[in-house]
């Protein structure tokens with residue numbers, strides 16, 4: 001059985017299969033409307049979510065399947081002390097596939113060990129968010145036409161931002177991708193990512209603090225929210241939360257075809273005046289999440 005816990009659980013060719021299938025679904029939205037008839041998706045969300053949980057549910061409903069689940073730890077027996085291992089053993093007899101979000105790094109991996117159905121990591125703490133990565137890769141590939149030969153800026157909370165960690169892990173497998181990592185010192189990427197992924201694979205990257213200085217070089221800018229929920233003290237959060245705000249003036253420094261991505265939710269880091277700029281594709285990106293999750297469910301349930 002196959003699970004999706006880390007973006008690297010998929011080979012480049014499996015990843016391309018999913019992106020191609022997502023593209024087919026995008027082009028013909030009705031074609032697979034009954035392919036998961038009789039199948040059930042469980043969404044086990046121990047942490048808040050709008051896009052990931054609802055796009056998973058929309059994906060399964062679009063495929064003709066059904067959904068069940070919970071949207072907070074408090075509304076499940078986790079509140080009474082039940083372990084992830086016991087929960088997934090039970091859910092395995094209620095559903096055919098599950099998507100799990102958990103504040104603890106590694107919880108979906110633990111679930112996959114005890115599960116008899118495919119487990120999809122829908123975000124684990126500050127670690128990984130592989131289905132956001134599929135969404136990001138689909139967005140880049142569809143709107144930029146390639147996943148290689150790119151200068152990619154990541155800006156904001158690169159320490160706790162799991163979407164950043166997952167996307168860097170995925171993009172290092174493509175040729176000639178240069179990373180520009182824009183953050184305050186306190187929110188730089190974790191050492192393991194710098195040493196074991198970027199340095200170990202001789203990937204070209206720079207770490208900087210000034211967004212304006214690097215904006216003209218970028219093909220993509222991946223903005224991120226400062227992750228309030230991962231901070232140990234509020235003072236640090238308040239000091240760092242508005243480190244970078246992308247506005248129309250800054251956008252005037254960027255290339256005409258630079259894309260602005262953001263996994264959302266947004267707080268202050270992108271001014272709403274940027275939303276009408278044709279380069280701002282974050283709402284399109286959120287829409288694309290449904291198609292890649294449809295493709296992923298089909299692949300893991302082996303109906304495609």
Ligand code: CP
Pocket residue numbers: 048049050051052053123132263264265
């Ligand atoms: N991008 C993302 O994971 O959004 P949610 O937290 O709303 O699911």
